[in-house]
Amino acid sequence: MDALELLTWARGPGLNIALGIFVLGVVWRLIEIYSLGRRTDLAPARQHAGASGLHTVLRRSVPPPGMLRSSPVSYIGGFVFHIGLALIVFLFAPHILLIRDLTGLSWPALPSQFIDMVTVVTLVAMVVVLVDRINKPAKRFLSTFGDWFTWAVTFLPVLTGWMAVQHLLLPYTLMLALHILSVELLLVVLPFTKLIHAFTLFGSRWYAGRINAHKGVPV
């Protein structure tokens, strides 16, 4: 199998399989999580300003007072690479073409040079966050295999994509194939690892906010 055959497989059957598992896994996990349910709280609801599902969703998107200073790498690094990932995935011209082909929806892209810069910043931020996780004893203690693994499967598509665009190390064809394969790996493991937070993030915040709002506590 040469590079073009690998690329053809990655774009064809490989992507079919990966997207199939991804859709299957996400639907499965969401139904499983939301059907768990919670016993109804029979106590009368209390009222408190700023206590609601929506408040919590918004509030947890910004660092709580004092936290930015005590743990700047987690917050700044986290913000940078999450925003970077979103920009790269949704505003890079070839990615938009893929989405258009899949769904018929399309929107204007950012200039490739800008995306290139964002990619470098994202890669750096991810490395910094990883180093911080290794260096801080508490973080290292809390880290399981799942944390290291999900970091790797998130990092690889960004790295291989950037290397493909920059023509580094390997011929473009092979690098593009590796990029698509790494994305397929990400798609396959996403529903079954911590990466499912991409789908459950706002739901769980709403959930926590809603339960505590009933008790009159803004969280």
Added chain:
Amino acid sequence: MQGPLIDTLVRQGIGRRTFLKYCATLASMMALPPAAGRAMADALAAARRPSVIWLPFQECTGCTESMTRSHSPTIEGMIFDMISLDYHETLMAAAGQQAEEALHAAMKENSGKYLLIVDGSIPLGIDGAYSCIAGRTNVDLLKEAAAGAAAIVAMGTCAAFGGIPKAKPNPTGAVAVSDIVKDKPIVNVPGCPPIPVVMTGVLAHYLTFGSLPELDDKLRPTAFYGETIHDRCYRRPFYDQGKFAKTFDDEGARKGWCLFELGCKGPVTHNACATTKWNGGTSWPVESGHGCLGCSEPDFWDAGGFYKALSMPADPLKMGAAAAVAGAAAGVAVSFANRGKKRAAQVTHETTTLADLEK
């Protein structure tokens, strides 16, 4: 027409200056040092015409057309005329028995020294019977001719990689020359058709240095196939700016924007079209407004649609609906199991431990 090449060229009205210029161009195209142009000129001028045997197999004669009619008369064409082409079915006057005799005479006289050029793929299905010449199968002829060859040039994508005959479902069981011949130096000059200057470049290198040029992992001369069409494309700046033609007649197409979205395979195609161009440097496919088909790459015929952008997958949501249904079923089944577990835990008054929360 015996004697050194330079005599023949002079007879055809090619001056020394023109010839030197040509050799210098050829050397620089192949990324050789400047002195190589001089060496090439000396070697080429003095060269006795090398015996060349050209075997056509499952092919369309497009490669021969490319070589002989591309933009004659040129030095390339003339050098090509000057080689001692001892056997070429399409170009030779002889036919039948005479042709076969010429082939065997050439093979015998120049045994171990002749250059074998092959165009077309070789069918292996039903014992090679899909393509026969003078009652013998292509694979048989190739093995015989390859045995006495100094080197083999696989001209065109069919000979180099199997090409269109090998396209799915490959009814004739077509294979490339390199799939059959393992013990001879092989140069692949893929393209559908290949660029004429690549052919003369390889010939000139062979005559000058007595060896084949540097090859890549697919046995293609790196001088011509070292970079992709996309790397050298004059429309590349538009790609970098994100300016793409959306249809073949929209404003972007008229302004000469990048053809990536219209299915151009330039980014994965290694060839020299963007630099050498075609028809005497007149134009090339992308310049004429059509994306690259990727004809110099293995199995280009089956590498997705010609008009589908490289980033576009074949049909990725084929399994989407089925996967969603299966996922929903799995989710419902698991949630029923979870509820059952919860109820059982309630009945037996199980307590929750810290370890449970860690799960």
